[in-house]
Amino acid sequence: MNFVKLKNLNKVFIIAEIGNNHEGNFNLAKKLIYQASRTGADAVKFQTFKTEKFIRKVEKKRFKQLKKFQFSYDQFIRLKKIAHSKKLKFISTPLDIDSCKFLIRHADIIKIASSDNNFFPLIELVLKSRKPVIISTGMINSKDLDYLIKFIKKIKSSYNLKNIALLHCVTSYPVTTKFANLESIRYLKDKYNLTIGYSDHTMGTDACALAVALGANIIEKHFTIKKNFSRFRDHRLSSDPKEMKYLISRIKNVKLLLGSYRKKIQPIEKKFIHTIRRKPYAKKTINKGELLTIDKVEFLRSPSKENFLYLREFIGKKVKKKITKNGIIKKNYLY
Numbered sequence: 001m002n003f004v005k006l007k008n009l010n011k012v013f014i015i016a017e018i019g020n021n022h023e024g025n026f027n028l029a030k031k032l033i034y035q036a037s038r039t040g041a042d043a044v045k046f047q048t049f050k051t052e053k054f055i056r057k058v059e060k061k062r063f064k065q066l067k068k069f070q071f072s073y074d075q076f077i078r079l080k081k082i083a084h085s086k087k088l089k090f091i092s093t094p095l096d097i098d099s100c101k102f103l104i105r106h107a108d109i110i111k112i113a114s115s116d117n118n119f120f121p122l123i124e125l126v127l128k129s130r131k132p133v134i135i136s137t138g139m140i141n142s143k144d145l146d147y148l149i150k151f152i153k154k155i156k157s158s159y160n161l162k163n164i165a166l167l168h169c170v171t172s173y174p175v176t177t178k179f180a181n182l183e184s185i186r187y188l189k190d191k192y193n194l195t196i197g198y199s200d201h202t203m204g205t206d207a208c209a210l211a212v213a214l215g216a217n218i219i220e221k222h223f224t225i226k227k228n229f230s231r232f233r234d235h236r237l238s239s240d241p242k243e244m245k246y247l248i249s250r251i252k253n254v255k256l257l258l259g260s261y262r263k264k265i266q267p268i269e270k271k272f273i274h275t276i277r278r279k280p281y282a283k284k285t286i287n288k289g290e291l292l293t294i295d296k297v298e299f300l301r302s303p304s305k306e307n308f309l310y311l312r313e314f315i316g317k318k319v320k321k322k323i324t325k326n327g328i329i330k331k332n333y334l335y
Contacts, residue, residue, distance in 0.1 A: 114138030
Protein backbone atom coordinates (compact mmCIF):
# COMPACT_ATOMS: atom_id res chain seq x y z
CA MET A 1 0.00 0.00 0.00
CA ASN A 2 1.27 3.45 -0.90
CA PHE A 3 0.77 5.77 2.07
CA VAL A 4 1.18 8.87 -0.11
CA LYS A 5 -2.02 7.96 -1.94
CA LEU A 6 -3.86 7.03 1.23
CA LYS A 7 -6.04 10.14 1.08
CA ASN A 8 -7.57 8.77 -2.13
CA LEU A 9 -8.10 5.19 -0.98
CA ASN A 10 -11.57 3.86 -0.28
CA LYS A 11 -10.39 1.92 2.73
CA VAL A 12 -8.99 2.49 6.20
CA PHE A 13 -5.24 2.10 6.83
CA ILE A 14 -4.93 0.03 10.02
CA ILE A 15 -1.80 0.15 12.16
CA ALA A 16 -1.14 -2.52 14.75
CA GLU A 17 0.92 -0.58 17.28
CA ILE A 18 3.28 -3.03 18.90
CA GLY A 19 5.15 -0.17 20.54
CA ASN A 20 7.01 -1.65 23.47
CA ASN A 21 4.66 -4.59 24.04
CA HIS A 22 7.54 -6.88 23.04
CA GLU A 23 9.25 -5.77 26.30
CA GLY A 24 12.69 -6.21 24.70
CA ASN A 25 12.05 -9.80 23.61
CA PHE A 26 13.03 -9.98 19.92
CA ASN A 27 11.28 -13.31 19.32
CA LEU A 28 8.09 -11.89 20.77
CA ALA A 29 8.42 -8.86 18.48
CA LYS A 30 8.66 -11.20 15.49
CA LYS A 31 5.66 -13.19 16.72
CA LEU A 32 3.63 -9.98 17.06
CA ILE A 33 4.39 -9.08 13.43
CA TYR A 34 3.22 -12.52 12.28
CA GLN A 35 0.05 -12.22 14.36
CA ALA A 36 -0.64 -8.69 13.08
CA SER A 37 -0.38 -9.99 9.53
CA ARG A 38 -2.97 -12.67 10.26
CA THR A 39 -5.45 -10.11 11.61
CA GLY A 40 -5.47 -8.16 8.33
CA ALA A 41 -3.60 -5.06 9.55
CA ASP A 42 -1.79 -2.88 6.99
CA ALA A 43 1.20 -1.92 9.12
CA VAL A 44 3.05 -2.56 12.37
CA LYS A 45 4.51 0.22 14.49
CA PHE A 46 7.34 0.20 17.01
CA GLN A 47 9.22 2.78 19.08
CA THR A 48 12.88 3.35 18.26
CA PHE A 49 15.09 5.00 20.86
CA LYS A 50 18.32 5.23 22.75
CA THR A 51 17.16 5.42 26.34
CA GLU A 52 19.86 7.83 27.49
CA LYS A 53 18.85 10.27 24.74
CA PHE A 54 15.37 10.94 26.11
CA ILE A 55 15.14 9.70 29.72
CA ARG A 56 17.26 11.05 32.59
CA LYS A 57 19.28 8.37 34.34
CA VAL A 58 18.16 9.69 37.73
CA GLU A 59 14.66 8.40 36.88
CA LYS A 60 16.00 4.97 37.68
CA LYS A 61 12.84 2.86 37.49
CA ARG A 62 11.68 4.29 34.14
CA PHE A 63 15.21 4.29 32.73
CA LYS A 64 15.79 0.67 33.69
CA GLN A 65 12.49 -0.45 32.15
CA LEU A 66 13.08 1.32 28.84
CA LYS A 67 16.68 0.15 28.66
CA LYS A 68 15.33 -3.39 28.90
CA PHE A 69 12.84 -2.66 26.08
CA GLN A 70 15.43 -1.04 23.80
CA PHE A 71 16.24 -2.79 20.52
CA SER A 72 19.35 -2.16 18.44
CA TYR A 73 19.15 -0.58 15.00
CA ASP A 74 20.17 -3.91 13.46
CA GLN A 75 17.23 -5.59 15.17
CA PHE A 76 14.85 -3.00 13.72
CA ILE A 77 16.24 -3.62 10.23
CA ARG A 78 15.50 -7.32 10.73
CA LEU A 79 11.98 -6.53 11.98
CA LYS A 80 11.37 -4.36 8.92
CA LYS A 81 12.36 -7.24 6.63
CA ILE A 82 9.95 -9.55 8.46
CA ALA A 83 7.16 -6.99 8.17
CA HIS A 84 7.78 -6.59 4.45
CA SER A 85 7.79 -10.35 3.98
CA LYS A 86 4.24 -10.26 5.38
CA LYS A 87 3.31 -7.30 3.15
CA LEU A 88 3.10 -4.96 6.12
CA LYS A 89 4.39 -1.39 6.24
CA PHE A 90 7.08 -0.83 8.84
CA ILE A 91 6.43 2.25 10.97
CA SER A 92 8.28 3.46 14.03
CA THR A 93 8.28 6.44 16.38
CA PRO A 94 11.69 8.02 16.96
CA LEU A 95 12.17 9.19 20.52
CA ASP A 96 15.52 10.89 19.94
CA ILE A 97 17.30 12.64 17.07
CA ASP A 98 19.75 9.82 16.35
CA SER A 99 16.92 7.30 16.10
CA CYS A 100 15.05 9.69 13.84
CA LYS A 101 18.00 9.81 11.44
CA PHE A 102 18.08 6.02 11.44
CA LEU A 103 14.35 5.74 10.70
CA ILE A 104 14.57 8.27 7.87
CA ARG A 105 16.80 5.74 6.15
CA HIS A 106 14.87 2.61 7.03
CA ALA A 107 11.21 3.14 7.99
CA ASP A 108 8.36 3.25 5.49
CA ILE A 109 6.52 5.85 7.56
CA ILE A 110 7.64 7.84 10.60
CA LYS A 111 5.25 8.50 13.47
CA ILE A 112 5.59 11.53 15.72
CA ALA A 113 4.23 10.79 19.19
CA SER A 114 1.88 13.18 20.98
CA SER A 115 4.66 13.82 23.47
CA ASP A 116 6.76 15.27 20.64
CA ASN A 117 4.20 17.20 18.58
CA ASN A 118 5.84 20.37 19.90
CA PHE A 119 9.43 19.09 19.57
CA PHE A 120 10.14 21.02 16.40
CA PRO A 121 13.78 19.99 15.81
CA LEU A 122 12.55 16.38 15.50
CA ILE A 123 9.54 17.32 13.38
CA GLU A 124 11.65 19.47 11.06
CA LEU A 125 14.15 16.67 10.55
CA VAL A 126 11.37 14.29 9.49
CA LEU A 127 9.64 16.83 7.25
CA LYS A 128 12.84 17.73 5.41
CA SER A 129 13.47 14.04 4.72
CA ARG A 130 10.25 13.86 2.65
CA LYS A 131 9.33 10.66 4.45
CA PRO A 132 5.60 10.04 4.96
CA VAL A 133 4.81 11.19 8.49
CA ILE A 134 1.95 10.65 10.92
CA ILE A 135 1.58 13.08 13.81
CA SER A 136 -0.53 12.35 16.88
CA THR A 137 -2.37 15.35 18.34
CA GLY A 138 -2.65 14.46 22.01
CA MET A 139 -2.05 17.23 24.58
CA ILE A 140 -2.52 19.99 22.01
CA ASN A 141 -5.24 22.65 21.59
CA SER A 142 -6.56 24.38 18.47
CA LYS A 143 -4.18 27.34 18.75
CA ASP A 144 -1.10 25.15 19.11
CA LEU A 145 -2.32 22.87 16.35
CA ASP A 146 -2.65 25.84 14.00
CA TYR A 147 0.94 26.75 14.84
CA LEU A 148 2.06 23.19 14.10
CA ILE A 149 0.30 23.19 10.72
CA LYS A 150 1.84 26.54 9.79
CA PHE A 151 5.24 25.12 10.71
CA ILE A 152 4.59 22.04 8.56
CA LYS A 153 3.47 24.14 5.59
CA LYS A 154 6.50 26.38 5.91
CA ILE A 155 8.86 23.40 5.76
CA LYS A 156 6.76 21.64 3.12
CA SER A 157 6.01 24.71 0.99
CA SER A 158 7.44 23.06 -2.11
CA TYR A 159 6.25 19.55 -1.36
CA ASN A 160 2.97 17.67 -1.57
CA LEU A 161 1.15 17.54 1.79
CA LYS A 162 -0.67 14.32 0.94
CA ASN A 163 2.00 12.26 2.70
CA ILE A 164 1.25 13.94 6.05
CA ALA A 165 -1.43 12.66 8.41
CA LEU A 166 -2.82 13.92 11.69
CA LEU A 167 -4.27 11.51 14.22
CA HIS A 168 -6.76 12.59 16.85
CA CYS A 169 -5.41 11.25 20.12
CA VAL A 170 -6.03 11.66 23.84
CA THR A 171 -2.91 11.02 25.89
CA SER A 172 -4.02 8.80 28.74
CA TYR A 173 -3.55 5.08 29.38
CA PRO A 174 -6.32 4.07 29.12
CA VAL A 175 -8.71 6.79 27.93
CA THR A 176 -12.15 6.60 29.51
CA THR A 177 -15.28 7.07 27.40
CA LYS A 178 -15.89 10.51 28.87
CA PHE A 179 -12.64 11.90 27.45
CA ALA A 180 -12.34 10.15 24.06
CA ASN A 181 -13.68 13.31 22.34
CA LEU A 182 -14.09 11.67 18.92
CA GLU A 183 -15.81 14.74 17.45
CA SER A 184 -12.31 16.20 17.11
CA ILE A 185 -11.90 13.91 14.09
CA ARG A 186 -14.54 15.92 12.23
CA TYR A 187 -12.89 19.14 13.38
CA LEU A 188 -9.54 18.03 11.95
CA LYS A 189 -11.13 16.90 8.68
CA ASP A 190 -13.07 20.15 8.26
CA LYS A 191 -10.15 22.44 9.07
CA TYR A 192 -7.08 20.83 7.52
CA ASN A 193 -6.57 19.42 4.04
CA LEU A 194 -4.62 16.43 5.33
CA THR A 195 -5.21 12.73 5.87
CA ILE A 196 -6.95 12.41 9.25
CA GLY A 197 -7.04 9.38 11.51
CA TYR A 198 -7.34 8.22 15.09
CA SER A 199 -4.85 6.78 17.58
CA ASP A 200 -6.84 4.84 20.13
CA HIS A 201 -6.11 4.38 23.83
CA THR A 202 -9.59 3.28 24.90
CA MET A 203 -10.55 -0.24 25.94
CA GLY A 204 -12.34 -2.35 23.34
CA THR A 205 -13.31 -1.60 19.73
CA ASP A 206 -16.19 0.89 19.89
CA ALA A 207 -14.08 4.05 19.62
CA CYS A 208 -12.23 2.84 16.52
CA ALA A 209 -15.46 1.91 14.73
CA LEU A 210 -17.00 5.29 15.59
CA ALA A 211 -13.83 7.06 14.47
CA VAL A 212 -14.19 5.52 11.02
CA ALA A 213 -17.84 6.62 10.93
CA LEU A 214 -16.63 10.16 11.69
CA GLY A 215 -14.20 10.06 8.78
CA ALA A 216 -10.93 8.62 10.09
CA ASN A 217 -8.78 7.20 7.27
CA ILE A 218 -6.17 5.73 9.61
CA ILE A 219 -6.74 3.71 12.75
CA GLU A 220 -3.86 3.02 15.10
CA LYS A 221 -4.57 0.50 17.85
CA HIS A 222 -2.14 -0.92 20.40
CA PHE A 223 -1.47 -4.60 19.78
CA THR A 224 -0.35 -7.29 22.19
CA ILE A 225 0.00 -11.03 22.32
CA LYS A 226 -2.07 -11.17 25.51
CA LYS A 227 -3.88 -8.46 27.49
CA ASN A 228 -2.54 -9.68 30.83
CA PHE A 229 0.93 -10.53 29.51
CA SER A 230 2.62 -8.49 32.25
CA ARG A 231 2.17 -5.46 34.48
CA PHE A 232 3.36 -3.15 31.70
CA ARG A 233 0.41 -0.75 31.30
CA ASP A 234 0.06 -0.91 27.50
CA HIS A 235 -0.99 -4.57 27.37
CA ARG A 236 -4.40 -4.13 28.94
CA LEU A 237 -5.47 -1.28 26.62
CA SER A 238 -4.17 -3.17 23.58
CA SER A 239 -6.06 -5.52 21.29
CA ASP A 240 -4.94 -9.13 21.33
CA PRO A 241 -4.97 -11.01 17.98
CA LYS A 242 -8.60 -12.13 18.38
CA GLU A 243 -9.85 -8.64 19.22
CA MET A 244 -7.74 -7.01 16.49
CA LYS A 245 -9.17 -9.36 13.89
CA TYR A 246 -12.68 -8.52 15.09
CA LEU A 247 -11.84 -4.80 15.08
CA ILE A 248 -10.60 -4.90 11.49
CA SER A 249 -13.69 -6.83 10.39
CA ARG A 250 -15.87 -4.26 12.17
CA ILE A 251 -14.05 -1.35 10.54
CA LYS A 252 -14.50 -2.89 7.09
CA ASN A 253 -18.20 -3.30 7.78
CA VAL A 254 -18.50 0.32 8.96
CA LYS A 255 -16.73 1.49 5.79
CA LEU A 256 -19.16 -0.52 3.67
CA LEU A 257 -22.10 0.94 5.58
CA LEU A 258 -20.80 4.48 5.02
CA GLY A 259 -20.57 4.09 1.25
CA SER A 260 -19.73 7.19 -0.80
CA TYR A 261 -20.14 10.88 0.01
CA ARG A 262 -22.22 11.79 -3.04
CA LYS A 263 -25.96 11.05 -2.95
CA LYS A 264 -26.94 8.62 -5.70
CA ILE A 265 -29.51 5.93 -6.40
CA GLN A 266 -28.10 2.62 -5.21
CA PRO A 267 -28.19 -0.33 -7.63
CA ILE A 268 -30.50 -2.31 -5.32
CA GLU A 269 -33.03 0.57 -5.36
CA LYS A 270 -33.45 0.63 -9.12
CA LYS A 271 -35.68 -2.43 -9.29
CA PHE A 272 -38.19 -0.75 -6.96
CA ILE A 273 -38.48 2.58 -8.76
CA HIS A 274 -41.23 1.53 -11.18
CA THR A 275 -43.33 -0.25 -8.54
CA ILE A 276 -43.01 2.22 -5.67
CA ARG A 277 -43.02 5.63 -7.40
CA ARG A 278 -46.42 7.23 -8.01
CA LYS A 279 -47.64 7.78 -11.58
CA PRO A 280 -50.16 10.35 -12.88
CA TYR A 281 -53.61 9.00 -13.85
CA ALA A 282 -56.63 10.88 -15.21
CA LYS A 283 -59.41 11.41 -12.64
CA LYS A 284 -61.82 11.88 -15.53
CA THR A 285 -61.69 11.89 -19.29
CA ILE A 286 -59.40 14.66 -20.59
CA ASN A 287 -60.03 15.76 -24.16
CA LYS A 288 -57.50 16.66 -26.85
CA GLY A 289 -56.28 20.28 -26.53
CA GLU A 290 -57.45 20.53 -22.94
CA LEU A 291 -55.12 22.14 -20.37
CA LEU A 292 -53.87 19.65 -17.81
CA THR A 293 -54.38 20.93 -14.27
CA ILE A 294 -53.59 19.18 -10.99
CA ASP A 295 -57.26 18.70 -10.10
CA LYS A 296 -57.62 16.41 -13.14
CA VAL A 297 -54.87 14.09 -11.94
CA GLU A 298 -54.48 11.54 -9.17
CA PHE A 299 -51.16 9.99 -8.23
CA LEU A 300 -51.12 6.23 -7.72
CA ARG A 301 -48.56 3.50 -7.39
CA SER A 302 -48.51 1.01 -10.24
CA PRO A 303 -46.02 -1.29 -12.02
CA SER A 304 -46.01 0.98 -15.08
CA LYS A 305 -42.57 2.11 -16.25
CA GLU A 306 -43.87 5.63 -16.82
CA ASN A 307 -42.36 7.93 -14.23
CA PHE A 308 -42.06 11.60 -13.35
CA LEU A 309 -39.98 13.65 -10.98
CA TYR A 310 -41.40 17.16 -11.23
CA LEU A 311 -44.97 18.48 -11.59
CA ARG A 312 -43.71 21.04 -14.09
CA GLU A 313 -43.09 18.18 -16.52
CA PHE A 314 -46.82 17.91 -17.20
CA ILE A 315 -49.04 20.26 -15.13
CA GLY A 316 -50.05 23.29 -17.23
CA LYS A 317 -49.37 21.55 -20.54
CA LYS A 318 -51.95 20.73 -23.23
CA VAL A 319 -53.11 17.22 -24.10
CA LYS A 320 -52.25 15.96 -27.60
CA LYS A 321 -54.87 13.21 -27.59
CA LYS A 322 -57.85 12.15 -25.56
CA ILE A 323 -57.02 10.43 -22.24
CA THR A 324 -59.80 8.31 -20.81
CA LYS A 325 -60.69 8.22 -17.12
CA ASN A 326 -58.21 6.17 -15.08
CA GLY A 327 -55.78 6.23 -18.00
CA ILE A 328 -52.10 6.86 -17.34
CA ILE A 329 -50.79 10.26 -18.44
CA LYS A 330 -47.56 9.87 -20.38
CA LYS A 331 -45.14 12.66 -21.22
CA ASN A 332 -45.52 12.09 -24.95
CA TYR A 333 -49.29 12.76 -24.63
CA LEU A 334 -48.53 16.39 -23.77
CA TYR A 335 -47.13 19.48 -25.43
